[in-house]
Amino acid sequence: MGTNLDTIPILHLRPGKDEPMERRHPWVFSGALDRRDTNGLMEGDLVELRSSTDDFVARGYWSPENIAIRILTFDASEEIDQAFWTRRLSEALKVREAVGLAGEHNAIRWIYGEGDGLPGLVIDLYDSIAVMQAHTLGIHRQRHQISDAMSTVLGSRLQVVYYKSAETLTASSPIEGEIDELLMGSLPREQEVVIDERGMKFYLDVVKGQKTGFFLDQRDNRSLLRQYAKGRKVLNMFCYTGGFSLAAMLGEAKQVVSVDSSERAIDMTARNMELNFPGRDDTHEEIATDAFAYLEGLQGGEYDLMVLDPPAFAKNRRVLSRALNGYRRLNRIALQKIAPSSLLFTFSCSQVVSPEKFQEAVFTAALQAGREVRILHRLTQAxxxxxxxYHPEGEYLKGLVLYVK
Known part of the structure; x- marks a missing residue:
């Protein structure tokens, strides 16, 4: 079903707010709009944005929240129809093919929101299973069209489309009933699949697992750790399903300890270890406990490679100061406890924490710990x-590899 360009509601920018749109940022904030135009709009409605002098600017989905419009196109002739979704999905797949990901792995992020010109949409492809996640009601309303477009692009390669958005749609979204649903096919028994990442195999649960079931963004950073792990005793904090732990094991670490507060995550880590190293000895240990408490309880010097990959400490700017305190504390304790001549892989996945702020927090932690530290690598997402x-906010994952004297 296409869009009738003559019937789309029209919104106008306030005088003086035109210039930021010339930078092609995909977000329009509510303060930039003439609010009189929004009367009668429903969240998720497709709207046309015009300048204060009535010139075409863009089309996108409207929301009553601070980010009032997420832009889908700056092209006045482009309709938001079935061909649009198919075109964007096909373009995104070409990007993955260009960097070798589509052929090297059976697990890729196919759509990454603004990075692929589709704000509010995330799609991860696990072999023949696609997991779709909407962050806006506009995307939610188009989920069936998007599923059909996926089928058009992948053909018989695609067997299942699972829609998983119950935790990502905003609380203000007026949706009744169950949100998560199968849009195509049927999930495998026990809802688990096995994916392969550069020789590492992982179970994942697309229904009950976090986000879409797996964190693909750390792929390259896991490979880097694998290069440095040989002969080291490795501590993987906030291990989730054990990605960095498996990388360390394959990198011939002397010993690996995985820590997470979630019993379910620890159980999945143990299963992934058994999947990759059947009948393994005591080279790996899983511990379900609070990360801060575990670090505080260390004598010091037990580990010469640590990984700190915590969940987002800040999901909005209102808690930024508290988040930075959390990063300072976590890294200070790790730097106090890590052995001499060691490596620390430390990360932040909080979008509102800039790379500069994160490095500053680690800098302060090093001062407080009284350790001499060198930066070996600055890391980001895959x-x-x-x-x-035009949307630098999309660079959310920040990481540092530190040499600790």
Missing amino acids: ADHPVNI
Whole structure:
């Protein structure tokens, strides 16, 4: 079903607010709009944005929240129809093919929101299963069209489309009933699949697992850790399903300890270890406990490679200060406890924490710990999480590899 360009509601920018749109940022904030135009609109409605002098600017989905419009196109002739979704999905797949991901792995992020010109949409492809996640009601309303477009692009390669958005749609979204649903096919028994990442195999639960079931963004960083793990005793904090732990094991670490507060995550880590190293000895240990408490309880010097990959400490700017305190504390304790001549892989996945702020927090932690520290690598998300150059906020994952004297 296409869009009738003559019937789309029209919104106008306030005088003086035109210039920021010339930078092609995909977000329009509510303060930039003439609010009189929004009367009668429903969240998720497709709207046309015009300048204060009535010139075409863009089309996108409207929301009553601070980000009032998420832009889908700056092209006045482009309709938001079935061909649009198919075109964008096909373009995104070409990006993954260009960097070798579509052929090297059976698990990729196919759509990364603004990075692929589709704000509010995330799609991860696990072999023949696609997991779709909407972050806006506009995307939610188009989920069936998007599923059909996926089928058009992948053909018989695609067997299942699972829609998983109950935790990502905003609380203000007026949706009744169950949100998560199968849009195509049927999930495998026990809802688990096995994916392969550069020789590492992982179970994942697309229904009950976090986000879409797996964190693909750390792929390259896991490979880097694998290069450094040989002969080291590795501590993987906030291990989730054990990605960095498996990388360390394959990198011939002397010993690996995985820590997470979730019993379910620890159980999945143990299963992934058995999947990759059947009949393994005591080279790996899983511990379900609070990360801060575990670090505080260390004598010091037990580990010469640590991984700190915590969940987002800040999901909005209102708690930014508290989040930075959390990063300072976590890294201070780790730096106090890590052995001499060691490596620390430390991360933040909080979008509102800039790379500069994160490095400053780690800098303060090093001062407080009284350790001499060198930066060996600055890390970010994998290439299937591309950053739209007009939307720098898309670069959310920040990481440092530190040498601790």
